[in-house]
Amino acid sequence: MRERNAAILEKAKLYENEFIKSISKDEKPSFHLCAPIGWINDPNGFSTFNDEYHLFYQYYPYDTIWGPMHWGHSKTKDFIKWEQLPVALAPDEDYDMEGCFSGSAIEDDGKHIIMYTGVLDKTNEEGKRILRQTQCIAIGDGINYEKLDCNPVITNEMLPEGSSLEDFRDPKIWKDGNEFYTVVASRSKDGSGQILMYKSRDLRNWEYVTIVDKSENKIGRMWECPDFFKLDENYILVISPQEVKADKNGFHNGNNTAYIIGKYDKNNNNFTREKYSVIDYGLDFYAPQTFEAKDGRRIMVGWMHSWENRIVPHDFKWCGMMTIPRELTIKDGFLIQNPIREIENYYKNTVEYNDLSIEKEISLEGINGRAIDITLDIDASKSEEFQIKVAKNEEYETLISYNPRKSIVTFDRSYSGKYGDTLHRRDISVKENDGKIKLRLIIDKYSVEIFINDGEHVMTSTFYTPLNATDITFSSQGLTLANIKKHDIIV
Template identity: 55%
Template structure:
């Protein structure tokens, strides 16, 4: 073990104990201590699901990237494991960036981007991103002496050596494949495909897809997988311009449903769509479960709106893992079914008639900050319908439907923020014969909304005081509600 890795492990074990009990989320993965961003290495290994993540243990802001590590059997209860990778070689001394993992012959293979960033003797600045391998047993990992196993020299002429990262590794039969994001000769994103028989010597196969300056610039964190007879490519573009409500400015996560020609190693994509329309979602990664489901998790935070309270010794969390399927050409996502095993204290309110004259309506037993709530709303006679969350302490966050615009909007303006941050985001929604079905997950600081059985998702952070547990409902016109709420309890 290198001194850098040993130091990181000692630090996280010591300082993690200083975090107050009850401060962290209940059923969302958070780091032991320090900063967390992109999920990495989401994989099945020896019957357990491992999730690594970009990690800087020494502060609650981004720094030289390590790999944090946790595992689970059911995607809800997570076990903290020691830091898996630290920047400690020449080729990754300035960071072990994002990557992925696969099980092979009893070993756990991690593939990640190593970052070299140095000033040369002549004053010039060298930045290189290369792809590297570490092999381990689920706790300890050894970097290959052959690293880096892929350099930018293997890319088509004109491709960038500075922006070449985030390998997504998988196996088909006896062959390893990896899809890696890079900048092409036109200065926009492309996804390069490589193959290998041993995960050490790699051959360039093709450019799976290229941005063509259409969706942002660099395509980060690619994921490429079959689902329901189709092929899905997920990428996270940087420096993207908004296009109506479908995409937003800055860092997005988008997906394409298409077909994959394995002989030509080419992907024919369909229309681009947002993975999640909320304020805080980036860099999702998927795993195939033992029972054949495709499960996705994303980083529940934003690069452009840092909100972590100043007294927190940790920053960042992951979304609830979500089961994916294709329905009518769209990616459908719903919380993993295992979450239902932790539901307690059901409260059901049926046929609640809500009118504009009532103002904001509270219901007995419908409150809390750690919950799973299903709301079925007949909005056929409503001009608007609003759910008020985390109400109290002078705060609230709202999720509102507006019929004329056909939109849902999350608004955290009054959630307790003391900085001028982006607070609203909207998405178009379709009613089903005048009805909406909503599923809301709250976990202290998280709001995850799933609309119409997973047709759309909207994920956002709120750092409202935890004492603010009120929930109420209001509308313009008339709305009829069926509400079922559960507490989520991990015993």
């Protein structure tokens, strides 16, 4: 049995190693982690180990669509340059035969500890299908990982009464003192999401602690991919709600991401919710995960894709990217996100324009390309609308616009070159400021992450326009004053 199981993982490693070579480096993003081959989704195991940063991800190397989940693996020293490592986990045990689903990792006592969801799907002797999700542990050295012989360590018998046996996944592990803790996504007896907490002293024996928070069918239904951490004096619960109905607070239909800020009483295991909000307002952002870096920064990364809107070209041999890692802070009770500061080490060919008066559509010498960091300070108080077009040529363009009258920022990829009738446009309402706004765009070949007003809001979206579309233009309906600074990102 053990030899058969080892063969499943070895097959994935050999396949990955052989076929990665079939994809040119030029076809992939310059500084965002993406699928080495095949498909990736949720980021997993974002952690420090041996003074390097590791990121795992849900992975199916054999096709560019979702399949039985493995764990892919990469590492970095600066969050910009990523080194590909061998596949870490494969679905090769009875308890994870249908997939090694999402989870997390920590470093402890010189070991790299992975906690993940194992999925069992089988038919019993009576012909009844049995689908179960349980929590499992694997321990490794940064390259090779061995699953515990006592897996699964958290089973369905440890769920609150009435909870779903089939929706119980995505453990996020941390250590506090001598005890390990984890929060796990679950579906309660009313059919909506709840986040459960467990604790252990030895990783093998776990006990149920509490329900941290629950949806009660008010913030979507099932909550996926929880994260729970302290930031300044606040505790933050990150969730990825499914089955959401759009509302005027920024939630859109379908899968969303949200954060809940509150207070946590450790002695009584009680989390008190104070407010909640959307994390990212773009078309392609899901399942974020955070960790605390060596210098104390809380850093988050998300999956830069959408379950509902697949726009990756059919001839690509890879599918799925991660966002640029983001530094998280709290300001006035809200979560602030900004690109990892290490990106500044890769700035080249800086171009700056100050006190520009923009009315008709213009291009600016030195401002173009598909791997750039560009910041715009805009005063559009005398304008009806200000527009930026990126990834542009005579045939294609992707549009970012600001309407100062309605205080709305819009992303629109309708003319980016995708033939399918998928969702192409999304709006976000920003605070009124007499027509003034600051926009920072991180563009990397097939994506743009828009950081608004120093990270108060973020919109993340992808577009797969041919790479020869590199022009950038600016235009205004009425007069807009602007300061613009651009850096090429050369990795």
